[in-house]
Amino acid sequence: MPDIKVTPLGAGQDVGRSCILVSIGGKNIMLDCGMHMGYNDDRRFPDFSYITQNGRLTEFLDCVIISHFHLDHCGALPYMSEMVGYDGPIYMTHPTKAICPILLEDFRKITVDKKGETNFFTSQMIKDCMKKVVPLNLHQTVQVDEELEIKAYYAGHVLGAAMVQIKVGSESVVYTGDYNMTPDRHLGAAWIDKCRPDLLISESTYATTIRDSKRCRERDFLKKVHETVERGGKVLIPVFALGRAQELCILLETFWERMNLKAPIYFSTGLTEKANHYYKLFITWTNQKIRKTFVQRNMFEFKHIKAFDRSYADNPGPMVVFATPGMLHAGQSLLIFKKWAGNEKNMVIMPGYCVQGTVGHKILNGQKKLEMEGRATLDVKLQVEYMSFSAHADAKGIMQLIRMAEPRNMLLVHGEAKKMEFLKDKIEQEFSISCYMPANGETTSIVTNPSVPVDISLNLLKREMALGGPLPDAKRPRTMHGTLIMKDNSLRLVSPEQALKELGLSEHQLRFTCRVQLHDPHSDNDTLGRIYTHLKSVLKTYSIQHVPDGTVIVESIVIKVTSSAEEPNLKVILLSWSYQTADSTATKKKKIQL
Amino acid sequence: MDISSDESDDWFIESLNTYKDLHVFQLEHPTKVIEWTGDKNICVAGYTGSRSEILELLLPLKLYAGENQGLCAERDFKVQHGGFSEEPIESLIHISGTRCVVTSGSSSSTLQIWDIGGDDSDVIKRTGVINLKSTSVKGCKIAPGLTDEPAVLHGSCISEVQLTEIATGRVLYTVAKESSDSVSGLQFVNACVFLICASDGTLFMGDTRDPSTCHYPLEDSKSGLHWAFGLRSDSSQSEPSGCTVARLSSSGHMLLSDLRNLQSPFCQTQLNVQHDASKNDFLNVSWAPVLDRCLSVSGFDGTVHIYNTINWSTEGQSPQPVFSHRGHEMSDEAKYSGSPPVVTTHSWHQSRPKTILSVATDGSLHVWDWVDKITDR
Numbered sequence: 001m002p003d004i005k006v007t008p009l010g011a012g013q014d015v016g017r018s019c020i021l022v023s024i025g026g027k028n029i030m031l032d033c034g035m036h037m038g039y040n041d042d043r044r045f046p047d048f049s050y051i052t053q054n055g056r057l058t059e060f061l062d063c064v065i066i067s068h069f070h071l072d073h074c075g076a077l078p079y080m081s082e083m084v085g086y087d088g089p090i091y092m093t094h095p096t097k098a099i100c101p102i103l104l105e106d107f108r109k110i111t112v113d114k115k116g117e118t119n120f121f122t123s124q125m126i127k128d129c130m131k132k133v134v135p136l137n138l139h140q141t142v143q144v145d146e147e148l149e150i151k152a153y154y155a156g157h158v159l160g161a162a163m164v165q166i167k168v169g170s171e172s173v174v175y176t177g178d179y180n181m182t183p184d185r186h187l188g189a190a191w192i193d194k195c196r197p198d199l200l201i202s203e204s205t206y207a208t209t210i211r212d213s214k215r216c217r218e219r220d221f222l223k224k225v226h227e228t229v230e231r232g233g234k235v236l237i238p239v240f241a242l243g244r245a246q247e248l249c250i251l252l253e254t255f256w257e258r259m260n261l262k263a264p265i266y267f268s269t270g271l272t273e274k275a276n277h278y279y280k281l282f283i284t285w286t287n288q289k290i291r292k293t294f295v296q297r298n299m300f301e302f303k304h305i306k307a308f309d310r311s312y313a314d315n316p317g318p319m320v321v322f323a324t325p326g327m328l329h330a331g332q333s334l335l336i337f338k339k340w341a342g343n344e345k346n347m348v349i350m351p352g353y354c355v356q357g358t359v360g361h362k363i364l365n366g367q368k369k370l371e372m373e374g375r376a377t378l379d380v381k382l383q384v385e386y387m388s389f390s391a392h393a394d395a396k397g398i399m400q401l402i403r404m405a406e407p408r409n410m411l412l413v414h415g416e417a418k419k420m421e422f423l424k425d426k427i428e429q430e431f432s433i434s435c436y437m438p439a440n441g442e443t444t445s446i447v448t449n450p451s452v453p454v455d456i457s458l459n460l461l462k463r464e465m466a467l468g469g470p471l472p473d474a475k476r477p478r479t480m481h482g483t484l485i486m487k488d489n490s491l492r493l494v495s496p497e498q499a500l501k502e503l504g505l506s507e508h509q510l511r512f513t514c515r516v517q518l519h520d521p522h523s524d525n526d527t528l529g530r531i532y533t534h535l536k537s538v539l540k541t542y543s544i545q546h547v548p549d550g551t552v553i554v555e556s557i558v559i560k561v562t563s564s565a566e567e568p569n570l571k572v573i574l575l576s577w578s579y580q581t582a583d584s585t586a587t588k589k590k591k592i593q594l
Numbered sequence: 595m596d597i598s599s600d601e602s603d604d605w606f607i608e609s610l611n612t613y614k615d616l617h618v619f620q621l622e623h624p625t626k627v628i629e630w631t632g633d634k635n636i637c638v639a640g641y642t643g644s645r646s647e648i649l650e651l652l653l654p655l656k657l658y659a660g661e662n663q664g665l666c667a668e669r670d671f672k673v674q675h676g677g678f679s680e681e682p683i684e685s686l687i688h689i690s691g692t693r694c695v696v697t698s699g700s701s702s703s704t705l706q707i708w709d710i711g712g713d714d715s716d717v718i719k720r721t722g723v724i725n726l727k728s729t730s731v732k733g734c735k736i737a738p739g740l741t742d743e744p745a746v747l748h749g750s751c752i753s754e755v756q757l758t759e760i761a762t763g764r765v766l767y768t769v770a771k772e773s774s775d776s777v778s779g780l781q782f783v784n785a786c787v788f789l790i791c792a793s794d795g796t797l798f799m800g801d802t803r804d805p806s807t808c809h810y811p812l813e814d815s816k817s818g819l820h821w822a823f824g825l826r827s828d829s830s831q832s833e834p835s836g837c838t839v840a841r842l843s844s845s846g847h848m849l850l851s852d853l854r855n856l857q858s859p860f861c862q863t864q865l866n867v868q869h870d871a872s873k874n875d876f877l878n879v880s881w882a883p884v885l886d887r888c889l890s891v892s893g894f895d896g897t898v899h900i901y902n903t904i905n906w907s908t909e910g911q912s913p914q915p916v917f918s919h920r921g922h923e924m925s926d927e928a929k930y931s932g933s934p935p936v937v938t939t940h941s942w943h944q945s946r947p948k949t950i951l952s953v954a955t956d957g958s959l960h961v962w963d964w965v966d967k968i969t970d971r
Contacts, residue, residue: 208716210671210959212654213618213925215606217669223610258607366665388667395673396622422676422716426647429678 003445004173004199008413009046010036010440017072019046020175020201020413025168025450027148030064031175031201035075035107037355042119045076048084050441056085063144066092067177068161069099071107071355078104081132082125089144093152094135095160095282101130103240110329110357136162138284155179156190157391159278159285165195170450172197174405180391181400184214186247187391188287192405198448200407204415204437206392207423217389221248222255224347224385229263229318233345233382238333238360240326244351244389249305252320256304263318266308268332308332313339326352327360334359338378341370346382351389395423402431409446410435454484457494510579518571527571528552528561605924612917615949615963617654618925619671623647624957626876627686628941629695631710634658635674636941636951637695638959639683646683648697648718650675650710657949657961671959675711677718684733689744694760696724696746698734703727705734705748707760724748724758732875735777740785747788751776755790757802767802771809781825783837783853795821795841795849797856810856812849820844820874824889826881840889842879845869848891850903861903866912867894876938884947888916892937896923898952900964917964922954 005023010016017034028051036044051060057080064086066074077100080086092100104126111117121129136142136152143149147169152162156179163176174197179190228235239245245267252265308321313336323333328348337359340346354360362370363384370378393401402410410427412420417437424435438444460482470476483499485492500507520527532546535554545553552559560574609616623646625638634653640646652672659666681699688695693710704723711718726734730750739745739757745766749755752773757766775792782788790798790807794817800807820843827837837853846867849859876893882900892898899915906913922935935954943949949963 206670208673210619210621210651210673212669213620216616216618219606219609219616222607226610255607258603364665366662383664385664386667388669394670396620399622418714419716422673422718425678425717426676429645 001447002171002450003447004171005443005445006173006199006201006411006436006438007050007443008438008440009048009050017044017046017076018067018177018203018414019076021051022166022173022175022201024166024173025147025171027062027144027168028060029148029166030061030080031164032067032073032177033064033075033077033080034070034072035079037072037075037353040117040356045079047441048080056087058085058087061086061088062148063088063150064090065150065164065166065175066090066096066100067155067164067175068093068158069096069103070158070178071103073177074100075104075107078121078125078129081129082121087132090129090133091136091142091144091150091164092133093160093162093285094137095278095285096162097130097133097135098278098281099160101126106325106329107355110327110355138162153192154188154190154285156181156183156187159187159282163190163192165192165197170453171448173199173201174407176200176202176401178203178392179397179401180393181397182214182391183287184247184391185250186286190393190401192401194404194406196406196408198407198450199409199411199446200402200405201411201413202393202398202401204398204412204420204423206394207398207412207415207420209394210396211392211394214389214391217387218251221349221387221389222251224349224383224387225252225320226255226259226261228345228347228383229261229320231345232318233343233347234318234340235320235346236333236336236340236348237320237322237351238326238328238337238348239322239324239351245322247389248351249302249322253302253304261304263320264312265302265305265320266312266322267305268308268321268323310335327354327358328363329355329358329360338372341378341380341382344381344383347385348382349385349387351387398423399427399430402427402433407433408448409433411444411446412437414440452491454491454493456482457492457498459498460493460495463495511576512579513574513576516573516575518573519569520571521569524561524563524571525550527573528559531559531561531573602924605920609921611965613962613964615657615961616921617669617961618921619959619961621649621953621957621959624938624955625953625959626684626938628939628951628953629686629688630941630944631688631693631695633944637686637688637710638953639679639686639697641682641684641700643682644680646679646681646699648677648679648683648686648695648708649673650718653961657946673716675716675718677708677720679706679720685736687736687738687746689738689746689760690740692744694721694744696736696738696760698736698748700731700733701729703729705736705746722760722763724760724763726750727754730776732776735780737780737782737788740782747780747782749777749780749790752790752792752798755780769798769800769807770805771798771807773809778821779823781823783825783827789823789825789839789853791821791823791841793820795819795843797823797839797841797851799853799856808856810851819847820877822877822879822893824879824881826889838881838887840879840881842877842891844874844877846894848879850906861906863906864912865891865899865901867891867899869894876936878937878939880940880942882942882947883944884942890940890942890950892940892952894936896920896935896937896954898937898940898950900950916966919950919952919960919962919964921960921962922952922956922958925956925958 007021009019016036016038018032019034020031022029051057112120138152138154141149141151149167151165155161155163163179165174181189183189225235323336325331328334328337350360363380364386368380372378410433415437420437427435436444464480482493483496532552536544542555557577561571563571623640626641627639629637631637635650637650639648652674655668656666681701683697683699685698686695695708697706703726706720707722709719709721734748734750737747744760745757747757752771752775755769759766778791778793780790786802788800795812797810798807822842824840839851841849846865848863848865850861851859878892880890882888887903890900898919900917901913902916922937935956937952937954940950940952951961953959
């Protein structure tokens with residue numbers, strides 16, 4: 001039976017990274033290639049030995065698809081393509097292609113320069129890897145090869161995040177990556193059409209949660225900022241150039257305006273240029289509101305938010321500063337942090353995940369004393385707040401997505417099966433589809449029922465219609481006879497005669513004959529007449545003819561009666577039927593009755 | 595759109611000063627029940643649609659992080675266990691010390707007994723039933739027994755109230771009152787003494803050691819009103835002396851009685867609320883477990899009102915609430931639905947003095963901790 005095979009790479013209950021292998025219609029695709037951020041050794045890379053024990057992956061994979069720029073989805077990409085070896089195409093959306101290398105380089109710097117690790121990819125490897133990238137546009141079908149095609153859909157979550165549909169013939173799989181079903185201040189909600197894939201693959205990390213509303217998270221953020229500023233403290237918000245920064249700026253601007261607050265808000269210059277550049281490139285990826293404001297004015301011409309100058313960090317009094325980089329591992333945000341850390345009136349708000357080894361990671365773990373360059377220690381007295389704004393789909397979101405796409409089967413990765421039985425039951429009952437939950441390293445086979453499209457000749461179609469019966473209906477299949485010709489890349493269904501003609505073969509007719517002996521004193525014709533009368537009475541539903549030339553025809557069976565001159569009472573009844581009707585039930589019936 | 599986004603925004607901005615904590619969630623299906631099954635766990639259950647889900651939820655860990663609240667980003671509820679019921683669920687109670695809950699629904703003549711489950715599975719399974727004498731559209735009212743052996747007190751009308759042992763189905767006690775009045779609520783005061791509040795406001799007090807029950811009708815009972823009650827005890831399993839009973843009518847009339855003298859309430863007052871007969875189902879009055887003589891009221895509309903009864907007197911004007919939670923009226927969902935949401939029930943947190951959980955007809959679930967303008971400055 002044709003099937004689709006899915007294997008999430010990784011071991012045991014690891015949920016730190018995404019890397020899923022899919023085999024469909026003879027094609028092998030790798031979905032995401034994430035780094036596990038919790039490990040310091042080779043366990044952070046996906047285990048590619050599942051694909052091949054040694055050697056390059058190029059011949060084993062038809063393509064690699066990356067859903068978005070988060071490191072747990074793309075962090076191991078340069079390792080895979082340059083250190084293990086893969087030269088085939090890597091697909092991702094335009095924003096992902098632009099942002100990935102920046103994050104990868106940042107990550108590489110932290111890991112190699114700061115932590116001194118050796119088995120890691122280099123800057124050149126990141127560049128070489130990105131050369132293999134083929135960018136995707138939304139809703140545009142891309143032919144990877146003659147049989148494999150892919151299409152990206154909007155996923156929300158972060159700038160450039162996509163859900164991908166992979167199609168080979170009439171079998172298809174949709175992989176969601178990370179997505180969310182509720183729009184926020186700068187991104188829309190995920191959307192997909194009723195594409196009815198054979199399989200929908202989704203993360204289940206948040207499947208059993210009920211998310212606190214965006215509004216409340218924002219409220220908490222504003223509350224913290226307000227409280228700090230009211231008591232004369234300074235707020236540092238380390239951000240990555242894109243995404244959260246814009247969202248939080250819009251939020252603060254609105255709040256400052258409403259509350260008529262006077263404390264200055266600054267945005268470090270590097271941020272502004274980069275952000276503007278990217279937003280101009282990817283404006284179609286943001287939501288309606290942002291697009292409208294962008295058209296009306298420059299993204300960063302806020303009334304209350306000004307460009308930062310490093311000297312401002314020493315100014316007395318309250319202020320709020322957005323600075324890069326996001327994990328406090330270098331640059332301006334770290335400089336400002338060092339200046340402000342010693343005062344308990346101040347606050348640092350970390351809006352996202354921080355990689356191990358960074359100052360961000362340390363302070364989020366409660367560390368109060370940090371070792372800086374030159375053996376200096378820094379006392380962390382300011383308030384540290386961890387606020388997660390990332391948007392993920394929860395249980396309700398998963399149900400909404402299934403309703404949208406109408407898959408035939410569902411597969412959830414990165415969940416503990418025994419903790420998700422209820423969700424599995426819920427999905428199976430509400431949608432009457434099967435829900436699979438493989439463990440990492442485990443392969444799931446989903447049987448599909450693909451349809452093979454075949455062209456039917458007009459003659460054959462007409463002939464079938466003439467036979468009567470119900471009209472062709474997708475829900476009520478019926479059997480028909482014809483000849484299938486598979487030539488080049490086409491499949492055609494034609495009548496046998498036409499097939500013979502095309503192949504230059506002559507048609508042969510086979511007729512079977514059987515003789516039945518019977519004693520009857522009547523004349524041949526009379527005997528035939530009696531047979532005719534008898535048949536007419538017992539075979540009421542069939543057409544029986546008594547032809548003047550001395551034969552009785554029952555449907556397509558011919559009956560003749562002969563006798564020899566020597567034994568006129570020994571009648572020989574000849575029954576003859578053609579090969580075509582030989583197997584039909586009707587013929588069998590008639591034969592038995594006769 | 596009933597609420598303009600400006601009003602909603604205003605309310606959220608205001609909430610920076612009026613709430614210490616505010617969490618807003620959206621359940622897939624609205625619930626009429628919130629029942630604590632542990633320090634950090636609650637059970638909710640659907641009542642719309644024929645197939646209803648029962649969920650055991652873990653409260654956001656951020657609420658429990660104490661000093662380290664800043665470093666805890668966990669603000670979501672986790673669905674720990676879930677199960678399906680074949681009928682809409684009207685009431686749900688937890689048997690203390692066990693993983694057992696009992697539900698009553700609007701379409702069957704049985705009470706359902708469930709095992710919420712442990713670590714090995716996340717499915718809530720039905721383990722048995724208790725047969726009832728009749729079916730009630732409003733569902734049979736139920737309350738957990740307070741003895742060692744798990745039992746449930748149940749009844750939809752006074753004469754049918756009985757105490758049934760869960761494990762065996764054995765009837766341990768029956769109320770010997772020939773009254774067909776419908777039950778609005780019932781509760782054990784201690785292991786043996788229990789209270790029943792009828793829909794017309796009459797209180798019945800019984801003792802499982804004594805076949806007779808005493809009843810205390812209202813002095814001037816107005817017809818057409820529906821009454822709900824809330825029991826406050828100073829410490830559980832104690833003598834009835836420390837207990838106060840609050841009775842609330844669907845027109846906002848409030849009576850406070852001492853259990854030693856149920857005949858004459860020691861305080862009567864009229865709350866400033868709108869009467870709407872269609873919402874009798876959701877009427878809820880609860881006493882705060884930690885704050886002294888504080889009670890909360892909901893079910894008239896999308897608001898939960900908190901009152902301090904210390905200064906209540908019988909003759910005074912309508913008391914002002916110490917705080918009113920209007921969050922359910924301000925939610926995004928409220929904006930887009932036809933009718934404004936009504937709070938179906940609310941529950942106080944067991945140990946955090948000012949934390950309340952409230953749910954409404956639009957499926958919203960709020961966890962909030964208000965700022966007391968006087969004491970919290």
